[in-house]
Amino acid sequence: MNIIVLIKQVPDTTEVKLDPKTGNLIREGIESIINPDDQHALEAAISLKEAFGGKVTAVSMGPPQAIDAISEALGMGVDKGILLSDRAFSGADTWATSFTLGKAIEKIGKYDLVLCGRQAIDGDTAQIGPQVAEYLGVPQVSYVYEIEETRKKSMVVKRRLEDGFERLQCNLPALFTVIGEINTPRYPDIGGLIAACEEKAPITIWNAADIGVQTSEIGLEGSLTHVIKTFSPKFKREGEILEGDGEEAVGSLIGKLKENRLI
Ligand SMILES: Cc1cc2nc3c(=O)[nH]c(=O)nc-3n(C[C@H](O)[C@H](O)[C@H](O)COP(=O)(O)OP(=O)(O)OC[C@H]3O[C@@H](n4cnc5c(N)ncnc54)[C@H](O)[C@@H]3O)c2cc1C
Numbered sequence: 001m002n003i004i005v006l007i008k009q010v011p012d013t014t015e016v017k018l019d020p021k022t023g024n025l026i027r028e029g030i031e032s033i034i035n036p037d038d039q040h041a042l043e044a045a046i047s048l049k050e051a052f053g054g055k056v057t058a059v060s061m062g063p064p065q066a067i068d069a070i071s072e073a074l075g076m077g078v079d080k081g082i083l084l085s086d087r088a089f090s091g092a093d094t095w096a097t098s099f100t101l102g103k104a105i106e107k108i109g110k111y112d113l114v115l116c117g118r119q120a121i122d123g124d125t126a127q128i129g130p131q132v133a134e135y136l137g138v139p140q141v142s143y144v145y146e147i148e149e150t151r152k153k154s155m156v157v158k159r160r161l162e163d164g165f166e167r168l169q170c171n172l173p174a175l176f177t178v179i180g181e182i183n184t185p186r187y188p189d190i191g192g193l194i195a196a197c198e199e200k201a202p203i204t205i206w207n208a209a210d211i212g213v214q215t216s217e218i219g220l221e222g223s224l225t226h227v228i229k230t231f232s233p234k235f236k237r238e239g240e241i242l243e244g245d246g247e248e249a250v251g252s253l254i255g256k257l258k259e260n261r262l263i
Contacts, residue, residue: 001054001150003045004105005078006116007038009062009069019233025122034069037117039185041178044147045115046077046186052150055079057108060100061089061100075188079202082108088209091220094123098131100218103211106134113155114175118143123160129177136175139167144176204221 007083011030019026034042045056058073060066061084070081084104092100105114113184114136116129125144133140145165159166160179170176208218215221242249257263 008035009066010035010122041115043183045183075193081203088208093223093225094127096222102135116177118177133175140175142177144178
């Protein structure tokens, strides 16, 4: 079974702080990690390889330092890593990101399954998985909670719904986005990383020309949406002193709480 896992390197924080002047994410002093949901996607892929054989390829689009995320994936047991890195990819919205990842998958060639995390903790759109599946023209299942059965040409999976589960049989090749409850990711193993690095070129870097895309189709130029402004909401805290003696003040406090449907 040949599996491709899409992994994103993200800042290790869920409390994204924005520079009030530029509106950019403040990255200084924040470590980078493999997006948490993607660690679960990697674990699912490696477990399937261990059970049924085949090869796992991790693909990431990002700056040169995203190679650290791919190295970590190799340490977990991935066979090959591909980093899509080119200045022309920068500024991509989710449309351009999905197009670029889709083109890279086409270049990799034959695959049975593409696994993604449900959502990245920084961008948070959860759009990439479904958009890549649309681009590739393969069926997709989002919110995968369990892979129950693997057959020759299909898989049976359980996906999480708001108030329950749904069991689906899905033809392969397909794309699944997984949620954190699917498994517990293993830690990268130094021995595994060294073994992977000893093999010939386990990490390949592809630029725009390598995947045959024009600059007008990728990055900022190829993006159909543009961020006009990014800002944190401002909270106004207004105090009010309730007049009267204790009983009167408590009475008006209760009245205000009821009025605002707080009790
Ligand atoms: C309007 C708009 C404009 C933007 N402009 C910029 C910009 O100027 N500069 C900038 O840096 N970003 C920009 N972004 C953010 C960028 O588009 C997203 O970070 C990127 O498309 C991934 O989306 P996401 O983080 O919401 O991922 P999600 O859709 O939440 O991620 C789901 C899954 O997709 C996979 N995935 C996501 N991203 C990658 C990746 N890069 N490589 C491999 N797998 C991946 C992972 O498996 C992940 O778990 C913009 C976003 C929008 C909506």
